Amino acid sequence: MMSTVVNDTSTGPHVAQLWKTRQDKVRTQWSSILLLTPALGLLAVLFLVPLAFAVYLGLTNLTLLGPTSVHWGFSGLANLIRLKSDTEFWSSLWTTAYFIGGSIVGVVVLGYVLASLLQRASTFLRVVVGGIVVVAWMMPAVTAGMTWYASTTGNGTISTLLGMPSSNFLDAQPLLIVTLANIWSMTGFCMLVMGAALRNIPLEAIEAAKVENASSWQRFRLIVLPLMRPTIIAVVLLTALLSLANFALIYIMTQGGPGTATNILPLYSYQQAFSFNNLAYGALIGNVMVLIATVFGILYVRIASR
Amino acid sequence: MKVSFMKKSTMSKVLAGTAVMAMAAGSAVVVGGTGAVAASKVSISIAYASDTTFDTTPLAYKWWGQVKKEFNAKYPNVTVNLIAVHGGEPDFLTKLALDYHNASSAPTLAQFPSTEIKLYQSSGYLMNMSPLLKGSSWFAQYPTVIKNEGNIGGKVYAVSAGENNNGIYYDKAILQKAGVKLPWQPKTWNDIITAAKAIKKAEPKVIPLWLNAGTAAGPNGANYGILNLLAGSSNPAIEDSSGKMVVSSSGLLQAFNFYHEAFADGLGAPTAQLFSPNNAPNIPSTDFAKGQLGIAISANFIGGNWTKQVSFPYWPQASTAMGVTGLPTANGKGYASTLSGWDFGISSHATSAQATAVMNFLNIAQDSTNLIDAGNWAGWVPPVKADWTVPLYTNFAAPFNEEFGKLLPYSSEVPSDANFSTWVQGIEQATGAIAEKPSTTGAQAVSQLKQYVTNQLGSSAVTSLP
Numbered sequence: 001m002m003s004t005v006v007n008d009t010s011t012g013p014h015v016a017q018l019w020k021t022r023q024d025k026v027r028t029q030w031s032s033i034l035l036l037t038p039a040l041g042l043l044a045v046l047f048l049v050p051l052a053f054a055v056y057l058g059l060t061n062l063t064l065l066g067p068t069s070v071h072w073g074f075s076g077l078a079n080l081i082r083l084k085s086d087t088e089f090w091s092s093l094w095t096t097a098y099f100i101g102g103s104i105v106g107v108v109v110l111g112y113v114l115a116s117l118l119q120r121a122s123t124f125l126r127v128v129v130g131g132i133v134v135v136a137w138m139m140p141a142v143t144a145g146m147t148w149y150a151s152t153t154g155n156g157t158i159s160t161l162l163g164m165p166s167s168n169f170l171d172a173q174p175l176l177i178v179t180l181a182n183i184w185s186m187t188g189f190c191m192l193v194m195g196a197a198l199r200n201i202p203l204e205a206i207e208a209a210k211v212e213n214a215s216s217w218q219r220f221r222l223i224v225l226p227l228m229r230p231t232i233i234a235v236v237l238l239t240a241l242l243s244l245a246n247f248a249l250i251y252i253m254t255q256g257g258p259g260t261a262t263n264i265l266p267l268y269s270y271q272q273a274f275s276f277n278n279l280a281y282g283a284l285i286g287n288v289m290v291l292i293a294t295v296f297g298i299l300y301v302r303i304a305s306r
Numbered sequence: 307m308k309v310s311f312m313k314k315s316t317m318s319k320v321l322a323g324t325a326v327m328a329m330a331a332g333s334a335v336v337v338g339g340t341g342a343v344a345a346s347k348v349s350i351s352i353a354y355a356s357d358t359t360f361d362t363t364p365l366a367y368k369w370w371g372q373v374k375k376e377f378n379a380k381y382p383n384v385t386v387n388l389i390a391v392h393g394g395e396p397d398f399l400t401k402l403a404l405d406y407h408n409a410s411s412a413p414t415l416a417q418f419p420s421t422e423i424k425l426y427q428s429s430g431y432l433m434n435m436s437p438l439l440k441g442s443s444w445f446a447q448y449p450t451v452i453k454n455e456g457n458i459g460g461k462v463y464a465v466s467a468g469e470n471n472n473g474i475y476y477d478k479a480i481l482q483k484a485g486v487k488l489p490w491q492p493k494t495w496n497d498i499i500t501a502a503k504a505i506k507k508a509e510p511k512v513i514p515l516w517l518n519a520g521t522a523a524g525p526n527g528a529n530y531g532i533l534n535l536l537a538g539s540s541n542p543a544i545e546d547s548s549g550k551m552v553v554s555s556s557g558l559l560q561a562f563n564f565y566h567e568a569f570a571d572g573l574g575a576p577t578a579q580l581f582s583p584n585n586a587p588n589i590p591s592t593d594f595a596k597g598q599l600g601i602a603i604s605a606n607f608i609g610g611n612w613t614k615q616v617s618f619p620y621w622p623q624a625s626t627a628m629g630v631t632g633l634p635t636a637n638g639k640g641y642a643s644t645l646s647g648w649d650f651g652i653s654s655h656a657t658s659a660q661a662t663a664v665m666n667f668l669n670i671a672q673d674s675t676n677l678i679d680a681g682n683w684a685g686w687v688p689p690v691k692a693d694w695t696v697p698l699y700t701n702f703a704a705p706f707n708e709e710f711g712k713l714l715p716y717s718s719e720v721p722s723d724a725n726f727s728t729w730v731q732g733i734e735q736a737t738g739a740i741a742e743k744p745s746t747t748g749a750q751a752v753s754q755l756k757q758y759v760t761n762q763l764g765s766s767a768v769t770s771l772p
Contacts, residue, residue, distance in 0.1 A: 271731075
């Protein structure tokens with residue numbers, strides 16, 4: 001009966017009428033704009049305007065001190081041209097990529113392993129180990145930085161335990177150590193998220209696979225991994241964003257050194273703006289970080305909305 | 307002034323400054339003279355770094371409090387608003403720079419490092435103090451090198467509150483064990499290396515020679531380290547007459563070669579200490595007190611660190627256990643040291659009534675007792691030469707204070723240009739490279755400095771000298 005009606009009205013003005021009344025069509029209620037105005041206003045004041053100003057600052061000659069701290073103005077593409085040939089910037093970008101990449105791999109693997117082991121652990125062990133890991137995650141970056149600094153330098157905890165008290169791991173492998181410190185401080189978050197995702201995997205699927213004689217690796221690869229894919233991707237992107245913004249940890253541990261070994265973009269931006277007084281150039285490097293974060297952010301939103 | 311090593315150790319963004327209060331319009335202040343009293347209310351604000359300038363924060367409060375109290379008793383119609391800025395030196399400098407941006411937040415008087423004077427002056431933030439200093443009894447007693455610290459184009463924009471210079475400290479017992487004749491007075495750089503090698507042989511567990519290296523200690527790490535060697539080298543130039551930064555010279559090569567020789571022979575301190583971003587490990591006063599260090603090229607304030615007031619650490623035996631001497635120049639003719647300090651500058655936004663009130667404040671701050679107290683508590687050599695032999699100064703950290711007073715005339719000022727901080731970063735990275743990888747030669751270190759500074763400042767802002 002329904003199909004007859006549709007067929008009867010498949011041409012002419014009826015189609016337009018039906019389309020207008022369809023419930024799955026995106027509709028605009030103009031009154032909603034009024035309700036959204038406060039949120040839009042806040043977004044503009046707290047994000048869009050500062051962002052636009054930061055972009056503009058990156059194209060000026062503003063300095064913290066000196067003649068151009070007072071009489072400053074638009075300098076065109078000068079800072080961008082400098083950025084292109086700034087070997088320290090490119091070096092810093094690669095250092096940042098290593099720091100973020102290493103952190104992602106470490107956090108995801110360690111977080112999954114811990115979550116998986118705790119699924120099978122006794123309640124007591126789950127509470128104790130889980131608690132310790134979460135405390136590490138909740139620890140302020142300054143405390144985590146000091147802890148790792150004290151542990152990895154000469155006469156520190158790690159070198160003493162290994163029977164090599166004079167070994168200075170932080171200076172020997174600075175980027176590796178600060179990356180490990182970041183992994184250590186973020187694994188708790190990953191473990192919690194992974195643990196929740198693991199608990200949501202239907203036991204029936206695992207049992208069925210066992211009945212079919214699937215090996216542990218096959219169960220992990222063909223059942224667990226596909227079901228946890230959205231969670232893993234979310235953790236990867238959040239770890240990337242949080243690592244990109246992790247200024248304090250490295251600043252406390254190495255201040256970007258020795259030399260420029262751990263000088264990730266946030267530290268280089270700070271150094272340019274406040275140590276060398278180049279506020280505009282520091283702002284430009286900050287804008288590059290915003291671009292990188294935006295890419296990760298868009299990916300996160302797209303994946304989260306699936 | 308132990309905490310000055312920490313001057314680059316933390317970050318904080320700037321809050322709005324507490325600032326200059328409007329004073330009564332058309333005020334007519336009775337100027338100068340003992341017991342002079344302002345006819346109408348004037349307010350002045352004074353910004354200082356509470357946690358980095360003096361050896362301890364309580365000592366900073368004590369000194370500023372006592373000067374304010376004396377001033378209030380003498381000038382009851384002037385309101386003094388002391389602005390204690392907390393945090394490390396970078397935090398203080400950032401806050402001050404942003405406060406200076408607006409007339410409403412600019413402090414009438416501020417105390418800042420001498421390396422900032424040109425930057426503030428070129429920004430138009432500082433008042434020409436020359437007319438105010440005419441007839442000043444204390445400023446007239448400054449040695450020329452210190453007078454010139456704030457002199458730009460013939461006008462004085464800042465006056466010294468105290469100075470830091472450098473020399474050589476040595477542990478007498480360790481040198482004796484190493485067979486070095488006391489009192490030790492090295493005539494050349496080679497004498498220093500020879501003594502350090504003898505220490506290494508006689509006392510293998512002792513650090514033979516402390517040389518600051520790397521970027522962890524901030525710009526002062528170079529001031530208290532390699533820049534002293536550069537000052538005593540065949541070409542001590544940091545910038546040329548046109549203001550270009552020197553990135554290659556025979557002087558730089560000499561200084562880097564000394565570092566290479568020291569670290570290649572295993573004479574330097576471990577990088578765990580040198581590269582520590584925290585304050586304590588990169589200051590040699592603790593190592594000396596523990597008997598773990600033989601020789602150090604370091605700043606005048608180390609002697610004060612061993613006093614009870616500072617206790618960093620308290621080491622009453624230091625006066626007899628330690629010796630101090632000047633750093634010889636490379637060619638053995640005289641001594642060499644950098645000179646940097648903290649200065650007072652008046653805001654260009656200050657009214658004439660405020661400027662007069664500030665000068666009256668400085669007259670009290672710079673009287674002999676307050677000036678020496680500041681020197682003792684902040685680890686400075688007082689800028690007035692007559693104070694170098696006053697018992698209040700010499701007895702505080704004997705014999706170190708007196709010795710560094712004697713060495714001050716051999717010192718030379720470090721620049722206060724915008725590009726200096728970038729250049730310092732480059733030279734510290736190069737010394738850090740030598741400390742970390744002692745096979746790095748002096749020539750390679752010069753090349754690293756050149757590459758870094760040229761990349762940061764552009765080829766038009768740097769130069770190479772013979």
